[in-house]
Amino acid sequence: MKRVLQGLKSLSFPAVTVLLALGFTTLVLLTTDASPWQAYKTLAIGGAGSLRQVMNVVVAWIPLLIVSMGLLVTFAAGLWNIGIEGQIILGAIFATGVLRYFQDTMAPPGLAIFLAILAGALGGALWAALAGVLKTYGGVNEIFGGLGLDFVATAIVLWLIFGPWKRPGIGSMSGTEPFQESLWLPMFPDSRLSPWSLLIGLASIGLIFFLLRGTYFGLKLKAVGQNARAAGRMGIPTNLYMMFAFIVCGALGGLAGSLQVTAVYHRLIPSISSNYGWLGLMVAMLVNYRTIWAALAALFFAFLNIASVRLPLVLKVDSSLSGVIQGSLVLFALMASGARNRWLRGDEERSS
Amino acid sequence: MTATEIIIGLSGVIAAAAPVVFATIGETISERAGVINLSINGTILLSAMASFAIAVRTDNLVLGFLMGMAVGALVALIVSFTSITLMQSQVAVGYVMTLMARDTAYFLGNPFVGLSGPRVPAFKIPLLGDIPVLGPILFDQDIMTYLSILAIIVAWWWIYKTRPGMMIQGVGERPSAAFARGANVKRVRYIYALVGGTLVGLAGPTYSLSIKAGWKGTISGLDGFGWIALALTIFGGWDPLRGAAGAYLFALLQWLGLVLQPVLPGIPSQVMRVAPFPLMILTLLLVGIGNTEWVNRTLAGLPDDARIFISRTLRFLQVRPPTALGEHFERE
Numbered sequence: 001m002k003r004v005l006q007g008l009k010s011l012s013f014p015a016v017t018v019l020l021a022l023g024f025t026t027l028v029l030l031t032t033d034a035s036p037w038q039a040y041k042t043l044a045i046g047g048a049g050s051l052r053q054v055m056n057v058v059v060a061w062i063p064l065l066i067v068s069m070g071l072l073v074t075f076a077a078g079l080w081n082i083g084i085e086g087q088i089i090l091g092a093i094f095a096t097g098v099l100r101y102f103q104d105t106m107a108p109p110g111l112a113i114f115l116a117i118l119a120g121a122l123g124g125a126l127w128a129a130l131a132g133v134l135k136t137y138g139g140v141n142e143i144f145g146g147l148g149l150d151f152v153a154t155a156i157v158l159w160l161i162f163g164p165w166k167r168p169g170i171g172s173m174s175g176t177e178p179f180q181e182s183l184w185l186p187m188f189p190d191s192r193l194s195p196w197s198l199l200i201g202l203a204s205i206g207l208i209f210f211l212l213r214g215t216y217f218g219l220k221l222k223a224v225g226q227n228a229r230a231a232g233r234m235g236i237p238t239n240l241y242m243m244f245a246f247i248v249c250g251a252l253g254g255l256a257g258s259l260q261v262t263a264v265y266h267r268l269i270p271s272i273s274s275n276y277g278w279l280g281l282m283v284a285m286l287v288n289y290r291t292i293w294a295a296l297a298a299l300f301f302a303f304l305n306i307a308s309v310r311l312p313l314v315l316k317v318d319s320s321l322s323g324v325i326q327g328s329l330v331l332f333a334l335m336a337s338g339a340r341n342r343w344l345r346g347d348e349e350r351s352s
Numbered sequence: 353m354t355a356t357e358i359i360i361g362l363s364g365v366i367a368a369a370a371p372v373v374f375a376t377i378g379e380t381i382s383e384r385a386g387v388i389n390l391s392i393n394g395t396i397l398l399s400a401m402a403s404f405a406i407a408v409r410t411d412n413l414v415l416g417f418l419m420g421m422a423v424g425a426l427v428a429l430i431v432s433f434t435s436i437t438l439m440q441s442q443v444a445v446g447y448v449m450t451l452m453a454r455d456t457a458y459f460l461g462n463p464f465v466g467l468s469g470p471r472v473p474a475f476k477i478p479l480l481g482d483i484p485v486l487g488p489i490l491f492d493q494d495i496m497t498y499l500s501i502l503a504i505i506v507a508w509w510w511i512y513k514t515r516p517g518m519m520i521q522g523v524g525e526r527p528s529a530a531f532a533r534g535a536n537v538k539r540v541r542y543i544y545a546l547v548g549g550t551l552v553g554l555a556g557p558t559y560s561l562s563i564k565a566g567w568k569g570t571i572s573g574l575d576g577f578g579w580i581a582l583a584l585t586i587f588g589g590w591d592p593l594r595g596a597a598g599a600y601l602f603a604l605l606q607w608l609g610l611v612l613q614p615v616l617p618g619i620p621s622q623v624m625r626v627a628p629f630p631l632m633i634l635t636l637l638l639v640g641i642g643n644t645e646w647v648n649r650t651l652a653g654l655p656d657d658a659r660i661f662i663s664r665t666l667r668f669l670q671v672r673p674p675t676a677l678g679e680h681f682e683r684e
Contacts, residue, residue: 028456028459028460031460032459032460032462032463080443080447082447134633134637136644137644137646138637138640138641138644139636139637139640139641139642139643139644139647140633140636140637140640141586141636141640143390143443144579144582144583144586144632144633144636145633145636147579147629148629148630148632148633149633151576151626151629152626152629152630154626155623155625155626158623159623278451281447282447282448282451285444285447285448317459317462318458318459318462318569320455320456320458320459321455321459322455323451323452323454323455323456323458323459324452324455324456324459326451326455327448327449327451327452327455327456328452330448330452331430331434331445331448331449331452334434334438334440334444334445334448335433335434335438335440337438337440338434338437338438338439338440339438341438341439342438342439
């Protein structure tokens with residue numbers, strides 16, 4: 001009986017979180033002219049109404065998943081890598097640069113794409129290393145260093161699109177000239193979903209799960225994250241570990257950016273990062289930094305992003321509703337986790 | 353450039369800094385008491401939208417500003433409750449709220465995009481406004497600009513010159529000592545986080561009802577100021593005067609950027625627009641690098657005169673956060 005109660009208790013907090021988020025979103029919807037019921041129905045159809053929509057959700061899931069996996073590493077080291085957005089962008093820029101270099105050459109396309117993806121990971125890692133150096137050797141909190149670098153990355157991408165890499169004639173917000181089809185990652189028919197991207201995305205889950213759970217390195221990284229000073233006293237080179245976390249996360253962010261170029265857009269566009277970096281931080285927080293759950297949460301957030309695209313067309317409300325739902329989920333999850341700690345502590349005090 | 357143009361420009365700088373001043377002073381007060389409110393970039397957007405919406409619906413500016421303050425206080429209450437009472441990370445809840453407030457602003461503000469609404473009129477202060485040069489720069493503004501200057505003075509006076517104000521420092525620096533002396537640490541933190549949030553909530557309507565009147569959704573051009581204010585709080589070393597000075601410096605540089613653009617045609621406008629951010633990193637680097645271990649180690653190995661010069665310079669720039677910033681307080 002006691003065990004059943006315990007089980008119910010542990011289930012009750014996620015359930016309450018979802019109910020509160022649903023309640024809050026409904027409240028927000030009630031202030032508009034659209035009926036909440038219609039809005040939820042539109043979301044359901046928009047995200048899962050057809051095979052095409054489901055595939056679109058997976059297309060959005062892959063970069064968000066890879067980015068979230070990377071962020072689990074920086075979170076393990078106790079770092080808020082807000083610079084992830086810029087790291088995705090730099091990955092996309094590096095990949096575009098490599099593809100531009102190989103365009104109209106005799107080089108085998110497979111090699112060109114492979115190098116582009118590799119360069120993307122390198123670009124992201126370099127941008128993350130910059131935030132890391134600012135943090136460890138410059139005394140600049142990674143939140144502000146990373147944030148500043150995000151804005152700089154956005155400026156670089158705009159400058160490239162309207163300057164050196166502009167389309168023949170005049171540069172435009174629609175991005176650079178698309179690459180020849182041989183330089184696209186192969187895709188499933190009638191979709192933007194590439195089996196290669198999917199494979200890389202799934203591999204990132206395994207990689208991070210293993211790194212954080214199965215290696216001595218992951219253990220030390222978590223020690224740094226728990227208490228950097230104590231870890232330093234135990235002989236762990238904390239700055240080095242933090243730099244490593246930044247670089248792994250940046251490489252994954254850059255990888256996601258390069259896949260957006262090679263598999264999804266086939267060119268560089270101003271909004272190439274699609275805010276997946278910001279969203280990845282929310283994904284990791286929602287599931288309390290657990291790897292497998294983060295993969296699932298990323299899928300759900302990707303679903304909401306794709307599903308909300310139809311909201312303005314069908315109901316004349318803004319698509320930022322997905323952000324309201326995502327935000328309220330994470331907020332109430334944080335609150336529920338705090339409430340649970342208080343409650344459990346109360347239980348212990350009573351029983352002792 | 354003529355003298356009149358410079359005076360008009362500087363007067364614009366003082367006005368443009370007003371919302372950044374509100375946000376920086378609000379954040380400074382909150383962080384002094386130990387509560388980082390990371391949500392202010394979103395709070396500014398939501399308070400700008402909500403106050404504009406109310407002002408349009410009621411045609412009443414005062415109600416608009418009250419709404420902005422209420423939004424700021426509400427977000428600060430959520431951040432405080434989750435961090436002080438529920439003991440969750442301040443950075444985590446602040447980050448969520450900055451995104452959630454932003455998206456809520458864009459979602460709920462959709463029907464108000466592009467509407468025309470009321471705007472705070474200019475109010476020239478008699479006599480003072482007629483002083484040459486200083487008059488038009490400082491005393492021919494609207495009431496929000498005057499209030500922003502007042503906020504700096506009051507915050508400084510309250511923190512350094514009053515007894516209850518002294519308590520902020522105690523609670524932010526050594527909460528257990530303050531507690532031993534009978535301070536209710538959690539309550540004091542709640543109060544100052546809410547007061548700070550209310551001030552931040554004035555920044556939004558100062559944009560949407562005054563210097564950037566209206567609401568234009570994602571292209572309102574307000575996204576980013578909150579982060580600047582957060583950085584200025586650090587740059588200011590958690591001191592209202594120094595933080596406000598940073599806000600004016602920031603507004604001045606933005607104006608210079610606009611003025612200099614025709615002179616430097618090689619730099620695209622997109623690059624000019626993000627120029628504040630690398631500058632933000634640079635200033636944080638200047639005030640932060642003196643805290644790092646390697647700098648202190650390197651300094652120790654330098655010859656005396658060089659060491660003294662460099663460490664004096666660094667110490668002048670250096671800032672140190674309130675000791676208990678971001679930490680939970682629990683009675684032993």
